[in-house]
Amino acid sequence: MNIIKHYTNGEVTIVWQPDVCIHSAKCFHGLPEVFDPREKPWIRPEGATTEQIVAQVERCPSGALSYFYNADEQA
Ligand code: SF4
Numbered sequence: 001m002n003i004i005k006h007y008t009n010g011e012v013t014i015v016w017q018p019d020v021c022i023h024s025a026k027c028f029h030g031l032p033e034v035f036d037p038r039e040k041p042w043i044r045p046e047g048a049t050t051e052q053i054v055a056q057v058e059r060c061p062s063g064a065l066s067y068f069y070n071a072d073e074q075a
Helices: 026-030 050-057 070-074
Strands: 005-008 012-016 065-069
Touching (some): 026 050, 050 065
Antiparallel strands (some): 012 065
């Protein structure tokens, strides 16, 4: 089963697919204010700006992280 989790700050939604994650640790080294695997939930989108989140999500090497702007969803 393909698990998909959503985490939003109201402006952008982070999408995480745990089955795709290769645990490269890039996300929590790059933006530990948002990505912290010791916490539950491990993604806290209120920890950084939308711009910082988008930049970090784009560095995920596996594609496990993606995002969409919430305005797009309503359009
Ligand atoms: S950067 Fe992507 S692949 Fe690496 S740990 Fe984070 S979600 Fe997983």
